[in-house]
Amino acid sequence: MSEWTAQCAEALSADGLLARQLQGFAFRESQQALSEEIARAIEDRAVLIAEAGTGTGKTYAYLVPALLSGKRVIISTGTKALQDQLYHRDLPRIKQALSTPVHSALLKGRANYLCLFRMEQAKSETFASRDLILQFQRVLQWAGKTKRGDLAELSSIPEDSPIWPQVSSTADNCLGSECPYWSECHLVKARQEAQSADIVVVNHHLLLADLAIKQEGFGEVLPGASVFILDEAHQVPELALQFFGESVSTRQWLDLGKDILLESGKITGSSVLLAPPVKAMELRIKQLRAECEVVPGKGAAAILATQSKILTALHDVQEAAETLLADLQLQAGASTALDQCTARADALLARWRVWCSGLNREPDADVPMAAVRWYELSQRGITLNATPMDVSTPLRQYREQSQAAWILTSATLAVNASVDHLAAKLGLNDPRVLVQPSPFDWQNQGLFYLPKQMPEPSSPNFVNALLDAARPVLEASGGRAFLLFTSHRALKQAAQLLEGGPWPLFVQGTAPRMELLERFRNSGNGVLLGAASFWEGVDVAGDALSVVIIDKLPFAAPDDPVLEARLESVRQRGGNPFMEEQIPSAVIALKQGVGRLIRSFEDRGVLMMGDTRLVSKPYGKTFIQSLPPFPRTREIDDVREFFAKVPA
Incomplete structure (x- = not known):
């Protein structure tokens, strides 16, 4: 055992730093053993799959070596709630107990931050109910006080409130450095903080979105790290399929239409030109959704290919989108926000065309399927998805390029004491494995x-x-x-x-x-x-x-x-x-x-x-x-x- 590994083990011992500094800390042999194994993997830049049964105390077991390593560490959790708990409760306690001067940062996906531009836009909107008006007023009051702009601070507003998309941005509608609020942007500040932090706490959605973007060559959102710790790692294979896939939905078209009308209303003459194609698009989407009543709510693309009326309706939406894009292009330079709407329309149309073009092609029986094309209906529209059959190759490539230690842990990774199924899905060849039983009686x-x-x-x-x-x-x-x-x-x-x-x-x-x-x-x-x-x-x-x-x-x-x-x-x-x-x-x-x-x-x-x-x-x-x-x-x-x- 190296001196550093011994230091990690000592911190979690019966009379170690945590026992002396943390009220209620109880020594657990299984926790200490897990921490030692994690420390060794960090030291060797190895891959470790570690199942830690409930009660092991895996959070402290990985935080101690993460904080004592002196390396840049990214910790990814399964949910935003766990992310908040880790950053606001567990991490500060262990930092204080170990007296480590480590700079840590919390980073979430863009939908979790207040967008000042979108909030200003929403001031001119008509809200559907008095409840939404009151919620928006709460957002405005909070916006003047918040330092982080993290929407989780507004816990009094329901998670599924329609207000959230109106005061946050997406990758589609963000203006980037062209935004008039760029210097005040909460997301930009959070990313800048993460770039300079020793430990960054993210969630799997953000981590995987970033890895998927890297595959596309659009740059790096998360800072490079020497250690990646993935808690609740059992969720990663299914989530990775989503993020390495492609989708396009009628909701995206409707949201775009709404933004076009809002922005064109500020420009003389633009509204007259753009309102008709937006309305035509909305009508085509409504007709498409009506034709889809004859098919199941979710299914393979082949189901749609057998329905001539649905095929026609999909083509009609595409034609309406082409007209809308052409009219937007005539307004080039009218405003930054409208130019950004044009770019969104172009990207959405490209994805729609690619997905629909595949409906007329017969699959080649001799060529392995790379992606599954499928649809899902919502109350008002449809989402067209292409999900890869296998993500082990891009995940393996990223992991090898990172030259980092990768720790994957959860209370539920093994099936009959074996983690082979998880290793195969994530492209892990011969990882280190620890299955630590729960210490409960x-x-x-x-x-x-x-x-x-x-x-x-x-x-x-x-x-x-x-x-x-x-x-x-x-x-x-x-x-x-x-x-x-x-x-x-x-x-x-x-x-x-x-x-x-x-x-x-x-x-x-x-x-x-x-x-x-x-x-x-x-x-x-x-x-x-x-x-x-x-x-x-x-x-x-x-x-x-x-x-x-x-x-x-x-x-x-x-x-x-x-x-x-x-x-x-x-x-x-x-x-x-x-x-x-x-x-x-x-x-x-x-x-x-x-x-x-x-x-x-x-x-x-x-x-x-x-x-x-x-x-x-x-x-x-x-x-x-x-x-x-x-x-x-x-x-x-x-x-x-x-x-x-x-x-x-």
Whole structure:
């Protein structure tokens, strides 16, 4: 062990710096071992995949070597909430404990910052409701006081408010250095700060967007670093597919039209010329959306290719876009903002043409598919996507060019103690691997209950049977439960069946996620029903949550066009798509859901699952062996006894 690695280990020891400086710090052997392994990887500029079971304390385990390394480090997290927690809470505590004079910076994507130009533009807009007027007034008041311009500071405005796009920029509508507010721009200042920082905290969306831009040769957003630490790394393969893909949507055209009308209204004569083609574009988009009523909400491009009316409507939108672009070009030089609208129209039209031109071409059976082309409908329009089949090559190329240490960590990376599936997706050849089990006392802290006589998950009576089995569990626990579902349809059905029961009910979709969680915690005996977004990134420690009930094994929807293409690709090379693709993804998702239950050494709880495939199918063993080693039972009396027992 080198002197520096020993220093990292000592800081996390039972009588080390953190134990002396941080109130409530508890020595964990698993945390110290993880930190040592991370330090060695940083020293050797190696790639490390490290699964750290819940309770290991992985955040401190990587922050200590990051801060003591003396190198430039980029730390990327799974969500903006985790990013804020890391930067505002964890990082300052460890910096103070270690007395390290390290300059750190927080950097988010541009949509998270107030755009002063867009805000000024919005002052002349007519808002659709009194609520939006009040929200905009709140933004204006805050804008005069904020130093960072981080929209997360406006926590009183809902996350899904229509006000956000009106006061933030996108890569499409940003004026760049031509903007009259360039010298005051919050995003520019945040990027400048990041360029000079020793440690930069970002999220995967920003990191991957930057890597994707580098592939296109548009320059570097994030500063070069010697160390990349990716927390919640299980999310990276799926997110990377999005960022290395291409998409174009009718919403982008509608937003562009809105900006054109706003800007042309300030220029004499421009509005008269540009309003008709903008209105014509809006009409064509409306007609396209109406024609799409005959196809599923999401599907492969080939589905659209069979519908002559949709093909005509797609072509009509393209023609309207061409007319709009030609009219915009006649206004060249009228204003910086209008010239930027012209550039946006040109880029959108190019993507629209490329996507639609492929509808008339037959795929070549001898050429491996590079990207999956698919569509998705929204209430008012359509998004056309091209998602790459594989991102391992560009990710490997970037990693090799960086010559940096790469640390990928999460509580859920391994499937039956193997991380091969993740390594393959990320193009990692022979990485270092550490699978660090959770230090929790699973034998005494938890119980895994699989009810007897449950119907098959495909049974129309499944949700009723699940709730019949769940009610005695909820009675034994006094509520205090998460019910996690693999579909929104099952969630809604369960909500109706549980309505009016003895436990306060909190249902995803009825309020913002953080508000629901807060109300659930405060209720004392609540039952929260959630789908995908509640399976991970949700932390309810203590007595408020003592039961997690999961309806089915979380296999991805079989109608997903990208998944379908990937499964077909595995088949063509002679592999087993179910075992190679579907099982590993479902195991990781299940581990995330189960991970909501035990969050601290004091927590106790029961995991109940309704899916009998765990014991009736051979692959059930893979799921069970990947979960924490709970005692297992099929008897409800064991659940009652668990809750009747007072912990030592």
